[in-house]
Structures are given as C-alpha cells and as structure tokens.
Amino acid sequence: MLDSIAGLFSNDLAIDLGTANTLVYAKGKGMICSEPSVVAVADEKRGRGERVLAVGHQAKEMVGRTPGSIRAVRPIKEGVIADFEITEAMLRYFIQRAHNRSKLVRPRIVICVPPCITSVEKRAVRESALSAGAREVFLIEEPMAAAIGAGLDVTAPTGNMVVDIGGGTTDVAVISLAGIVTSRSIRTGGDKMDEGIINYVKRKYNMLVGERSAEAVKMQIGCASPQTKTMSMELKGRDLVNGIPKVVVTNNEEMREALLEPIHSIIETVHLTLERTPPELAADIVDRGIMLVGGGSLLRDLDVLLREETKLPILRSEDPFTAVAHGAGKVLDNLPLLRDVAIS
Ligand SMILES: Nc1ncnc2c1ncn2[C@@H]1O[C@H](COP(=O)(O)OP(=O)(O)OP(=O)(O)O)[C@@H](O)[C@H]1O
Ligand SMILES: [Mg+2]
Numbered sequence: 186m187l188d189s190i191a192g193l194f195s196n197d198l199a200i201d202l203g204t205a206n207t208l209v210y211a212k213g214k215g216m217i218c219s220e221p222s223v224v225a226v227a228d229e230k231r232g233r234g235e236r237v238l239a240v241g242h243q244a245k246e247m248v249g250r251t252p253g254s255i256r257a258v259r260p261i262k263e264g265v266i267a268d269f270e271i272t273e274a275m276l277r278y279f280i281q282r283a284h285n286r287s288k289l290v291r292p293r294i295v296i297c298v299p300p301c302i303t304s305v306e307k308r309a310v311r312e313s314a315l316s317a318g319a320r321e322v323f324l325i326e327e328p329m330a331a332a333i334g335a336g337l338d339v340t341a342p343t344g345n346m347v348v349d350i351g352g353g354t355t356d357v358a359v360i361s362l363a364g365i366v367t368s369r370s371i372r373t374g375g376d377k378m379d380e381g382i383i384n385y386v387k388r389k390y391n392m393l394v395g396e397r398s399a400e401a402v403k404m405q406i407g408c409a410s411p412q413t414k415t416m417s418m419e420l421k422g423r424d425l426v427n428g429i430p431k432v433v434v435t436n437n438e439e440m441r442e443a444l445l446e447p448i449h450s451i452i453e454t455v456h457l458t459l460e461r462t463p464p465e466l467a468a469d470i471v472d473r474g475i476m477l478v479g480g481g482s483l484l485r486d487l488d489v490l491l492r493e494e495t496k497l498p499i500l501r502s503e504d505p506f507t508a509v510a511h512g513a514g515k516v517l518d519n520l521p522l523l524r525d526v527a528i529s
Contacts, residue, residue, distance in 0.1 A: 199212075219510075223241065263376075277318060297326070352480065408441050420432070
C-alpha cells in the first residue's frame with residue numbers, strides 16, 4: 186500500500202551501471218544524468234565507518250589525488266559490483282538526484298548487467314538497488330539494451346551482432362527473437378587499454394604515469410591500426426629511477442604498440458563468437474553487419490581493423506556511450522518488451 190503510494194510520485198528509472206560511467210534515464214524525462222562511476226569516501230573519526238563525500242564528476246577529479254583519509258573508489262570493477270556498500274550509496278545518490286533529492290520516492294528500476302553475470306552477482310545488483318530505495322528491480326542484459334538503443338529490431342527472427350566495448354568488459358552477443366543466442370564477454374575494455382599504456386611507458390621510458398593521463402593519451406592519439414600521419418603528445422609522470430617528475434613525448438605508433446594486446450583479445454572474442462553462431466544467423470550478420478557500441482569503440486580505427494579482420498560491415502551507433510541506457514529507457518516505456526527481455 187505504502188509502496189504503491191510512493192510509486193505514484195516517482196519516475197521509473199533505467200540505469201546503466203557501468204565500470205566507467207553510470208547513466209540514468211527517467212521515464213517521461215529522457216536521459217537525466219551521465220557521470221563517472223566513482224565515489225569519494227572519507228574515514229569517519231573514531232572508527233565509525235565511512236562517509237560519502239562526492240559522487241560522479243567531482244569524485245573522479247579526486248582519483249589518484251587524495252590524502253590518506255579520503256579514498257576515491259570505483260565500486261564497479263570489470264562490469265560487476267566489487268564494493269556492495271559503495272554501489273548502494275552511488276545508486277541512492279542517482280535515485281535521489283533523479284527525484285530532486287526527495288528521500289520518499291520508490292521508483293521501479295531497470296538495471297543493465299553484463300551477460301556473464303553470476304547469480305550471486307545478480308543478487309548483489311538487485312539488493313543494492315532495493316536498499317537504495319527501488320520498489321521493484323528488473324535486470325536486462327547490456328547487449329540486449331545496447332541493440333535496442335542502437336535501433337535494431339531485437340524481436341525479429343533475424344540475427345544481430347552487437348559488440349559493446351566498455352571500460353571494464355567487452356561483450357559480444359548475437360541476438361534474435363528478443364533473446365541472446367550466443368554471447369561471450371571478456372574482462373578487457375578501456376581500462377585494460379589504459380593499463381597497456383601504463384606498462385608500455387614503464388618499460389620504454391622508465392616512467393610511471395597515472396590512470397587518468399594514460400586514458401587521456403589513449404583518447405587523443407591511441408589507435409588500432411597504423412596511421413599515415415604521425416601525432417605526438419606529451420606525457421607527464423614520475424621517473425622510476427630518480428623519482429623526479431618528468432615529461433616524455435610519445436606518438437600514435439607507440440600507442441598502437443601499447444594497445445596491441447587488449448585489442449587482440451577483443452578481435453579474438455568477436456571471431457570466437459562468430460564461430461559459434463548458427464549458420465542462418467551468421468548469414469544475417471553478413472548482410473547486416475556488426476554494431477559497435479561502448480566508449481572503447483571510439484578508439485581510432487578500431488572499426489577499420491575489425492572490418493579487415495572479419496570482412497564484415499561494421500556499423501557504429503550514433504552515440505556509443507548512451508546506447509545501453511537509451512535501450513533500457515525504451516524498454517521502460519514498453520512493458521511487454523520489458524517482460525520479454527528481462528532476465529530472472
Ligand atoms: N575517444 C576514445 N577513444 C578510446 N577510448 C575511449 C574514448 N572515449 C572514451 N573511451 C573509453 O571508453 C570507456 C568507457 O566506455 P563506457 O562508458 O561505454 O564504459 P562503461 O559502460 O562504463 O563500462 P562497462 O560497460 O565495461 O561496465 C573508458 O575506458 C574510456 O577511456
Ligand atoms: Mg557499458
């Protein structure tokens with residue numbers, strides 16, 4: 186009874202709880218926020234646990250720059266919840282933000298989860314959302330949401346392949362008749378690319394760079410195949426020999442080399458999924474191509490390399506960052522579809 190009254194005043198939400206970014210779509214309002222999945226927490230005095238200081242952009246600014254008593258935490262690692270309490274705090278923040286900080290609302294929430302998620306992990310997501318104030322929680326698989334968000338007709342009896350390269354995971358899935366026919370996920374995505382850059386710079390220049398600097402250089406000059414024009418960029422960090430801050434100049438060819446390993450894993454996963462796709466659906470994919478979504482798909486020439494490696498048409502969604510959240514939002518507006526695609 187109380188629940189249904191609280192429900193009257195709340196907007197239902199669709200949440201893409203990503204490793205790197207969390208996006209929230211509110212029914213009737215559209216996309217209402219997109220923020221880094223980062224929470225800054227401070228130790229309370231006299232050992233009384235922790236207090237949330239900032240969430241999202243503000244907290245991301247603090248990553249790698251915090252004093253001893255403050256931690257900037259990314260509660261989602263490799264696509265799944267690594268820190269239950271902090272995830273709950275983050276969800277509560279997003280739910281309250283969606284409802285102008287009112288604490289009394291109890292929305293129905295659709296949350297996107299990776300297809301490889303275990304039942305224990307599913308329960309963790311569900312319980313986090315319930316204790317953060319949700320009235321009812323539906324889980325849908327990210328590739329399904331991404332396909333719907335990218336405008337593919339998932340209920341038709343045709344094969345669609347979606348490749349979602351996120352921060353923590355890459356999910357490759359073939360969808361037909363509102364279900365995932367085959368899928369494969371690897372815990373490689375944008376974060377592993379950043380790691381590749383950090384390790385490369387360590388080996389080649391004896392210098393330690395931070396995660397954020399590595400990400401910045403990846404976005405600006407990182408690439409998946411050789412470029413005709415050389416682009417250079419300064420990279421700042423700490424010298425590993427004498428411990429002093431230093432600057433080196435790196436270029437796109439070096440960054441391509443640094444990214445070889447994660448990119449190879451992504452391409453291999455696409456190959457393996459194609460190999461396991463039933464022939465009729467494989468024929469559909471030859472005609473319709475592969476849809477790329479996720480922030481990692483923005484890496485320069487990754488689409489070119491995939492086209493060369495698979496000989497298939499490669500399509501990019503209009504906005505790779507929001508495809509999953511948009512798809513989940515569309516599902517929220519379409520209850521029969523929600524029943525079709527929600528997982529138990
Ligand atoms: N121009 C770019 N080139 C390369 N990588 C990029 C670019 N822009 C963003 N990225 C990367 O995209 C990743 C974030 O993508 P996205 O928001 O889709 O991930 P996510 O949904 O939070 O993660 P996941 O789906 O794995 O949980 C980050 O690793 C970021 O560095
Ligand atoms: Mg994602």
